[in-house]
Amino acid sequence: MALAAGSTTRLWTLVAREFWRKTRRRLRAGPIYRWRYSGRTPERVLIAPPDLRLADPQIALEIYYGRYPLSGHMVETGGKSPFQIDVPNRGWQKSLHGFRWLRHMRAAGTDLAAANARALVSDWIAMHSNQIAGVAWEPGTTAKRVIAWLQHSSVVLQGAEFPFYRAFLKSLAMQIRYLRSMAREMPDGKDRLRARIALAFAALSLPAAPSTLRSATRNLAEELDHQILPDGGHISRNPISVLELLADLLPLRQTYANQAETPPPALINAIDRMLPALRFFRHQDGSLARFNGMGATIHDRIATILRHDDTVGSPLLHAPHSGYERLSMGGVTVIADTGPPPPVDVSNAAHAGCLAFELSSGRQHFIVNAGIDTYGDAEFRPLARATAAHSTATINDTSSARFSHSLRVSDLLGSPLIGGPQHVPCTRIDQKGVHGFVARHDGYAARFGLLHERELTLTDNGNLLAGRDRFQRPGGGALRDNGRDFVTVRFHIHPDISLLQDEHDRLTLAAAQGDSWTFTCAEVLPQIEESIYFAGLGGPRRSRQIVLAFKASEIAEVHWQLTRTDIAGRLENN
Incomplete structure (x- = not known):
């Protein structure tokens, strides 16, 4: 897809800035700067x-037997140290070097698990501590590792002899100095915030x-x-960023105390805003709405975090700074994207899903994004980020936002x-008995x-969700039949919802042992x-x-309805 001149200029400005950042990071990782990372050992x-x-x-046991289930991939090391083998999966490598898996050793609570944790940390120190290069020393990965080593130092150092104890603290201190130097060169986003979190942990823990x-x-x-918006969202507009941060x-707040x-x-203040924001993005089954990089939800992770939320009232309904709206009534939840894209610097996971929505009824999801x-x-x-993968409208099978897929840029x-x-x-x-919103976007104005x-x-x-989608010219006036006005809503x-069409062209959406909804549209026959x-x-x-x-040009406005006809097996008479 051709890029507009303004977008191209902005893109190459970002490329130049990131190239300069990367050059400075390489200099700081080179032999000229490396002496700065030596110093007193705590x-x-x-x-x-x-x-x-x-x-x-159980994962601690898997790791003991040389099986590493990290980042959605299982790797068997065949008796070798995981730091000796070359695994082509970058996500797995980042998880390995981030050391968050040490928590499983702590949960095991055995001398064997502690000894295995100590052996793996020792392997990393021997192979990577003096060679600042590769995935292991990416600042974001280093920040995760510093936090993990501090959080699980009691397990790693359990029964340790003095030489290892000293080597552990020496390596940790070097990583902290390196991270302190690199933090200012990191691009905008949650990795830079996590680096600042890691340095605060270090200043408190050592x-x-x-x-x-x-x-x-x-x-x-x-x-x-x-990075944390006034309504508690993150500047990336990704719900998972709120949970991860x-x-x-x-724990950092607790460590200060x-x-x-x-x-x-x-x-x-950030925590007090973020906890309600996390609840804002939740459906009633506990999963987060799938917008701007959100995938599958592990419900227990959210429940663990929300135990720290003292505001036990209803979730917020309006997140204007993050660009989302929430409608909630009678066990029905609707969450919609009503904001512009995030800043380009933090848009690597952003989707072209403006005005998309999700609907859940009870604990079942009916309308979703991919x-x-x-x-x-x-x-x-790229398929998941496209507008067509969202419950909204596309024009001429084109996304409402553009992405850079240039190989020169992607590196x-x-x-x-x-x-x-x-x-x-x-x-x-x-209003009384009514929750709703009206929103409009200009993502197709320049092209179409x-x-x-x-x-x-x-x-x-909550039994009726009424929708209206209207298409108009920016300055008003009649729409022209120019062959560039094909709309697909x-x-x-x-996948868990069955979808049936009756002889009156009404569509029924039914959940097994759950609610049922019908979909109708006055102007267009639904297909x-x-x-996926x-x-x-x-x-x-x-x-x-x-x-x-x-x-x-033929139908400028469509009206559709989703009507709940059955609640958990009980027919609604109204």
Whole structure:
């Protein structure tokens, strides 16, 4: 797809900036700078911060037998150290060098698990501690490793002899100095925030001068103020970022308290905003809405984090800074994307899903977005990010935002979203018995001269979701039949939902032993087509979608309804 001139200029500005950053990072990792990472070795670890991530003793046993289930892939090492083998899966390598799997050894609670943890850390120190290169020393991975080594230092150092104890602390101190130097060169996003979190953990957990803690706290506060939005969302607009960052920020807050240090107000305020934001993105079954990089949800992870949420009321309904709306009534939840794309720097996971929505009824999901296969092949990511993979409208089978797939760019930036809606005005509707919104985006204005406006209203105690999709010219006026006004409105159906069409062309969506809904449209005959649901726990699944296809010059506005006809097997009489 050809890029607009403005998008191209912005893209190459980013490329130049990231190239310069990468050059500076290489210099800091080279022999000229390396002497700066040497220095005094701490005498001990003062405190091991808590870890809220789920742990499984069975995984510790798998690792003991040389089987490493990391990042959705199982690798058997055949008796070798995992740091000696070449595994082509980059996600697996990053997980290995991030050392978060140490929590499984802690959960096992045995001397054998502690000895295995110590042996693996010793292997890493021997093979990578003095060679700053590769995945192991990427700043984001280093930040995860520093946090993990501190959190599980009691397990790693259990029964350790003095030479290993000294080598562990020496390597840890070197990594902290390296991370402190690299943090300022990291691109915007959660990895840079995690680096600041790691440095704050280090300043609290190891003997350090008061100025070190003050500096780490100040830098952390600045990064939190920059990346955490006023409504608690993250600047990437990805719901999973909120969950992942809370898993680090909550233990950090506790570590400040355990060390009798005052946490920065920015940390307290960020957590207080993020916990309600996490609940905002939850459906009633506990899973997060599939927007902007969100895939399958592990429900226990969210439950563990939300145990720290003291605000037990109803979730927020309006997240204007993150660009989302939530409608909730009678056991029905609708979550919609009503915001522009995130900043280009943090858009590698962003999707072209403006005005898409998801609907759940009870604990069943009915209307969904395709989501992503978190650990699957990268070749499917462009499909999952396209507008057609979302429950919204496309024009001329084109996405409402553009992505860079240039091989020259991907090595530096990945695949950022470099074009899309610039203005997405949204008006909330909250009246007695009515929750809704009206939003409009201009993602198709430059190419096709069309705006897409969507209105959703949830009424009748959640039994009726009424939708209106309208297409208009930016300046008003009649739509022209120019062959560039083909509209497709999609409603992706969750794979667990059966979809039937009766003789009156009404579509029935039914969950096994759950609710049932009917879909109708006044202006266009709905069609059923094949689809794919990427966000399954076991990988992509076949699914179906409801499609409304028409020309905007002939039908500028369509009205459709989803009506709940059965609640958990009990027929609704109204």
